[in-house]
Amino acid sequence: MFKKADNNALWAIGISLVLFFIGGLLTTVAPPLIDKSWSKPFENHDPAQGVTGKLVKLNEQQLKGRAIYVREGCWYCHTQQIRTLLADTKRYGWKGVDAPISTPDEFVYDDPHMFGTKRTGPDLARIGGKYDTQWHRTHFRNPRDLVKGSIMPPYTWIVNNPEEFNALVAYLQTLGRAKDWRPANDYEK
Amino acid sequence: MQPQFSKAEVTKVPEGALVHEDATAKWFLISSVAYFFIVGIIALIIAAKFVWPDLMGSMSWLTYGRLRPLHVNGMLFGWLLAADMGLAYYVIPRLCGVPLWSEKLGLATAALWNVIILGAVVTLMAGLNQGWEYAELPWYLDILVVVAWIMFGINVFMTVASRKHQAMYVTIWYTMGCILWTAFVYLTGNFATLFATGTNQANLNWMYVHNAVGLIFTPIGLGIAYYFIPRASNTPLHSHKLSMIGFWSLAFVYVWTGAHHMLHGPISQWLQTIAIAFSLMLLIPVWAVVYNLFATMKGQWHQLRESVPLKFLMSGVVFYLLTCFQGPMHSLRTVNAIVSKTDWIPGHAHMAVLGCFSFFAIAGTYFAMPKIMGKALHSQSLANWSYWMLMIGGLGFFTTLWLGGFWQGWQWNNVSIPFIDTVIALKPIWIVRFLSGIMMFTGIVFFAYNILATALGTHEEAAV
Numbered sequence: 001m002f003k004k005a006d007n008n009a010l011w012a013i014g015i016s017l018v019l020f021f022i023g024g025l026l027t028t029v030a031p032p033l034i035d036k037s038w039s040k041p042f043e044n045h046d047p048a049q050g051v052t053g054k055l056v057k058l059n060e061q062q063l064k065g066r067a068i069y070v071r072e073g074c075w076y077c078h079t080q081q082i083r084t085l086l087a088d089t090k091r092y093g094w095k096g097v098d099a100p101i102s103t104p105d106e107f108v109y110d111d112p113h114m115f116g117t118k119r120t121g122p123d124l125a126r127i128g129g130k131y132d133t134q135w136h137r138t139h140f141r142n143p144r145d146l147v148k149g150s151i152m153p154p155y156t157w158i159v160n161n162p163e164e165f166n167a168l169v170a171y172l173q174t175l176g177r178a179k180d181w182r183p184a185n186d187y188e189k
Numbered sequence: 190m191q192p193q194f195s196k197a198e199v200t201k202v203p204e205g206a207l208v209h210e211d212a213t214a215k216w217f218l219i220s221s222v223a224y225f226f227i228v229g230i231i232a233l234i235i236a237a238k239f240v241w242p243d244l245m246g247s248m249s250w251l252t253y254g255r256l257r258p259l260h261v262n263g264m265l266f267g268w269l270l271a272a273d274m275g276l277a278y279y280v281i282p283r284l285c286g287v288p289l290w291s292e293k294l295g296l297a298t299a300a301l302w303n304v305i306i307l308g309a310v311v312t313l314m315a316g317l318n319q320g321w322e323y324a325e326l327p328w329y330l331d332i333l334v335v336v337a338w339i340m341f342g343i344n345v346f347m348t349v350a351s352r353k354h355q356a357m358y359v360t361i362w363y364t365m366g367c368i369l370w371t372a373f374v375y376l377t378g379n380f381a382t383l384f385a386t387g388t389n390q391a392n393l394n395w396m397y398v399h400n401a402v403g404l405i406f407t408p409i410g411l412g413i414a415y416y417f418i419p420r421a422s423n424t425p426l427h428s429h430k431l432s433m434i435g436f437w438s439l440a441f442v443y444v445w446t447g448a449h450h451m452l453h454g455p456i457s458q459w460l461q462t463i464a465i466a467f468s469l470m471l472l473i474p475v476w477a478v479v480y481n482l483f484a485t486m487k488g489q490w491h492q493l494r495e496s497v498p499l500k501f502l503m504s505g506v507v508f509y510l511l512t513c514f515q516g517p518m519h520s521l522r523t524v525n526a527i528v529s530k531t532d533w534i535p536g537h538a539h540m541a542v543l544g545c546f547s548f549f550a551i552a553g554t555y556f557a558m559p560k561i562m563g564k565a566l567h568s569q570s571l572a573n574w575s576y577w578m579l580m581i582g583g584l585g586f587f588t589t590l591w592l593g594g595f596w597q598g599w600q601w602n603n604v605s606i607p608f609i610d611t612v613i614a615l616k617p618i619w620i621v622r623f624l625s626g627i628m629m630f631t632g633i634v635f636f637a638y639n640i641l642a643t644a645l646g647t648h649e650e651a652a653v
Contacts, residue, residue, distance in 0.1 A: 002437055007355050009346075009365065016366045016440045020373070020404070023444035027463065028377060028396050032389045035457045039389065070320040073254025083453035085526055090604040102455040104388035112320030112382075113391040115454060119530040119601075122608045144242075149613040151242040153252045 035104070042105040042178050051100050053180035057109050058171065065171030068164055070112060072155065079116035080125040080175065092123050097183060099126040099176070106178045121152055126176030129187025136169045209282055211561040213295025213344075217275025218554050218561075219644050220303055224267030226637040229630045231260045236626040239619035250314040258325040259313045265323065265401070266334075267306040269542065272550040273409040274302075274341055277364050279557045280416045281345055284361055285352030290344050298340040305333050323398045324378045331379040338375070342368040359432040363412030366440060370404040374444075388456050396447035402541060403443040410546040411435075411478055413553045414502055418482055421498045421556055427484035435477035442470045449520040452529060461522075468520035475513040482506045497572040498552040504580060505548030512541040527602065532615060533594025540587045543629070548579070551636055558643050567642035575635035582628030585621060593618030 005012035032038045041055040058066060069075070082088045082102045092099040102125050107113060131139075138145055141159045143152040158164050173189070238244050238253050245251040282289045289295060308330050312318075318325045326334070345368060349361060378397020382390050419426050426432065445467035448460045486492075486503060493499045515537050518524050528534065559566045566572060593615050600611040 002433055005362070006357060009349050009357065009361075012357070012362055013365060013369060015437070016362075017369055019437065019441040020370055020444055023441065023467070024373065024377075024396075027445050027447060027460070028381075028393055031392060031457060031460050032385075035460075038387065038457075071254075071316040071318055072249075072252065073257060073318060075320065076254055076257050079530060081451075081454045085453055085602075087526070087602045087604060088453075091601065091608065104455045104457075107387035107391075107455060109386060111386040111390065113387055113394065114320070115391050115451065117322060117450065117530065118534065120532075121612075147609055149609050151239060151612060153238070153242060153254075154246045155252075156247060157249050 038104045039108060040105055041108045042103065051179045051181055053178050055106055055108060055178035058174060061167050062171045062174055064164075065167035065169065066114075068158065068168045069114065069171060072158075074124075075114045075116045077116075077118060077120035077152070078122065078124045079119050080114045080123065081116070082123065082125045082176075088123065092126050094126070094130055094182070095186070097181065100179045100181045102176075106176075121150075124172070124175055126181065128173045128175040128177040129182065129189075132188040133166075133169050135188075136172065137165065140165070140168075207286065207288065209279075209288060210292050211279060211289075212292050213289060213299055214275045214279035214557065215561050215644065216296060216299040217271050217278060217302070218558060219641065220299065220306075221268050221271035221275060221550075222554065222637045222640045224263060224271065224306060225633055228260060228263030228267055229633045231256055231263060233623075233626050233630050235260055236619070236623040240616070240623050249316070255314050255316060255318075258318055259310060261323065262309050262313065262325060263306070264542065265406075266309070269406060269547055269550055270409075271302055271306075272554060273406070273413065273546075274298075276413050276550065276553040276557060277341075277345060277409065279553075279561065280360055280413070281348050281364060284354070284358050284416070285348055286354050287348060287351050290347035290351065294340055294344050298337055298344070301333060301337045301340070305330055305337065308333070321378065321382060321394045321397075323401050324382065324394065326379075328379070328383075331375075334375065334379075335372075338368070338372060342372070358416075359426070359429075359436060360412040360416040362436050363408040363415065366436070367405060367408040367412070370400070370408070370440075370444075374400040374404050391451065392448060392456060392460070395450040396444070399447045399450060400444055403439075403446070406542065406546045407443070408439065410549045413549045414482060414505065417498060417549070417553050417556055418485055418502050418506075421496055421502065421552070422486060422489050422492050424485055424489050427481050427487070431477050431481040435474045435481065438470075438477065439474040442467055442474060446471065446520070449525075452520065452522060452525045465520045465522070468517045471513060471517050475510065479506055479510045497569070497576055498556040500573075500576050501548045501552035501555070504576075505545045505552065508540050508544035508548065512537060512545055515540075527598035528594060529598075531594035531597045531601070532590045532618065533598065536587045536590025536594060539583070539590075543579075544583050544587065551575075551579075554640055555636075558640050562644055564643070567639050567646060571635050571639045575632045575639065578628050578632030578635060580632075582625045582630075582632060585625030586629060589618050589621040589625065 001015065005015055043054045044050065044052050046052070082092055082099045084101055089098040089101060135146065137159055139147070140155045142154045143150040158168060234245070235253060235256050249255070278289060278295055309326055312327050312330065313325060317327050319327060345364060349357070349365065374397055377393050378401070382393045385393055415426065415432065446464050448456055448464035449468050452461050452465070483506065493503060519528055519537070555566065555572055597611055597615055600606050600614065
C-alpha cells in the first residue's frame with residue numbers, strides 16, 4: 001500500500017488524507033457527541049449532588065467587558081480553569097474555602113473560549129466576587145500600587161473610560177459564579 | 190512546459206539544460222527574512238516588558254496583550270511559513286526535474302502573502318483579536334490565507350503532476366502532506382471554531398494549535414531537512430524505508446493529540462487519555478526521522494566545520510529530537526501537573542519553532558539564495574557568526590526558561606507560597622531571557638543582512 005505511494009502522487013495524497021481523517025474526526029467531531037456535558041449548561045439545586053448554582057448568559061454590559069478582555073489579550077497571561085489538582089483548588093480558593101473544579105458545563109456559552117494556556121498571572125476562573133470595584137480601579141491603573149512585584153501592565157486608558165472600566169469589572173465579577181461556591185454568599189461587588 | 194533560460198548568461202549552463210527561474214522562491218525568501226528581522230524587534234520588546242513592566246505602558250497598541258499575538262503570528266506566518274514556502278518553490282521543481290508550473294501564480298502568491306502579513310500587523314495592534322491562540326487574525330484575513338494557500342497548493346501539485354522523475358523523493362510527500370493537512374487544520378482552527386462554544390470550541394482550537402506545529406511546520410520543515418542535509422553534505426539519504434515509516438506514522442499519529450493542551454482541565458478525562466497515548470506514539474515518527482538524518486551524516490560530521498547550512502541543519506535535528514522528547518513527556522499527567530502553564534512551555538515552544546524549524550529554514554535560505562542569485566553568499570564569516578549567536582542565545586533562552594518554569598511549577602504546587610512570590614522569584618530568569626534574546630536578535634540581524642546583501646547587493650561574484 002505504502003510502496004505504491006512512492007510513484008503515484010494521487011495514491012500518496014489519498015492515504016495521507018485517510019490516515020489524517022481517522023484521528024481528525026474521532027477527536028474533533030465525535031467527543032461533543034459522546035460527552036453531553038460539553039453542551040449542557042450547568043444547573044444543580046440539590047446540595048447532596050455537590051455545589052449548587054446555575055449558568056446564566058452574560059448581559060449586554062458583561063459581554064462588552066468580555067470583548068475588552070479578549071481585545072487586550074488578558075488571556076495570554078491569565079487562565080480560566082481550576083484543574084483537577086489540589087494546587088489549583090487550594091491556591092484559587094478564598095478565605096479558607098477551596099475553589100470548585102471547573103467543569104465543561106460552566107463554559108457552554110463562552111465564545112471565544114478563554115481557558116488560556118499560560119499563567120504569567122494567577123488563574124481567574126473563580127475571581128468573580130473576590131475583589132470590589134475600587135480594588136480593580138486601583139489595580140488596573142497601576143497593578144504595582146496594590147501588588148508589589150507584579151509585572152502586569154497598567155491599563156490607564158480603560159480606567160479613564162468609565163463605560164469600558166465598568167463593563168470589564170462587571171464581566172470579571174461573573175467569573176466562576178455559575179457555581180455558588182462561597183458559603184456565606186460573601187461576594188464583593 | 191519549456192525550460193526557461195532567463196539567467197543563462199550569468200550561470201553559463203550548457204545549452205538545453207534546465208535552468209530554474211526561481212523568482213517566486215526569491216521573493217518569498219526575501220520578504221520572510223525581512224519579517225524575521227522586524228518581528229524580532231517585537232520579540233525583544235516583549236522580553237523587555239517582563240523586566241520593565243511599565244515600558245511603553247501608556248500606549249494601548251504597544252502593550253503586551255497586543256504585541257504578543259503580533260510576535261507569534263509574525264514569526265509563524267510572516268517568517269517561518271513564508272520561508273518554508275519559498276524553499277518549497279525552490280526544492281520541488283528541482284526534485285521533479287521541471288520548472289515551477291507557474292512563476293506568475295507564484296509571484297501573485299508572494300504579493301498576497303505580504304498583504305496578509307501587513308494586514309495582520311495593523312489589525313493585531315488595533316486589538317482586533319478573535320481570541321484564539323494562533324488564530325487571532327480576523328476572518329477576512331483568514332480567507333486571504335486560504336486563497337494564498339490554494340494558489341501555493343495548485344502550483345506545487347501541478348509541478349509534481351508534470352514531473353520527469355516518476356519516483357517521488359520524501360520531500361515531495363512531506364510538502365504535499367503539509368499542503369493538504371494544513372488546509373483542513375487551518376479550516377478547523379479558523380472557521381469551524383466559529384460554530385462552536387466553550388469546551389467544544391477549545392478542543393477545536395487546540396487541535397489546530399497543536400497541528401499547526403505538527404502538521405504544518407513539521408512536515409514542511411522535515412521536507413526541507415530531508416532535501417538540504419543530503420544536498421549540502423553531498424551524501425545520499427541513509428534509508429528510504431525509515432523515511433517512509435517516519436512519514437506515514439506522522440500522518441496517522443499527530444492529529445490525535447490536541448487535547449493534551451488541556452490536561453487536568455475542563456475536558457473529558459477519556460479524551461485526555463487518548464491524547465496522552467498518541468502523544469507518546471509521536472516518538473515513533475520522530476526517532477525514525479532523527480535516526481535517518483543522523484545516519485546520513487555518518488562519517489561526514491567533519492563537513493560541519495566548513496558548512497554553515499549543515500551546522501544549522503544538524504543542530505536543528507538535535508533540537509527536534511529534544512523538543513519532541515519533551516512534548517510526549519509533558520503529556521504525562523504527573524509531569525504536566527508541574528510544567529503546564531509555566532515558563533517551561535515557551536522554552537519548549539521556542540526550541541521547536543526557532544531551534545528546530547527556523548534553523549532548517551535558515552539553512553535552506555543560506556544554501557538556496559546564492560544558487561538562486563547565481564553568486565556567492567555575501568559573507569561566510571558573518572554566516573558563521575549568525576549561527577553561533579542564534580545557537581548560544583537560543584540555548585540560553587531555552588535552558589533558563591526550563592529551569593525557571595520547573596521551579597515555578599514546584600512553587601505553584603506548594604500552596605503556602607503566595608502567587609506573587611512565584612512571580613518575583615522568576616525575575617532573574619526573565620533578565621537572562623532578555624539578554625539571550627539580544628544575542629538571538631543579533632544572529633537574526635547577521636542572517637538577514639547577509640541574505641539581503643546576497644539577494645539585493647550589487648557584487649557579481651560567481652557561485653562556487
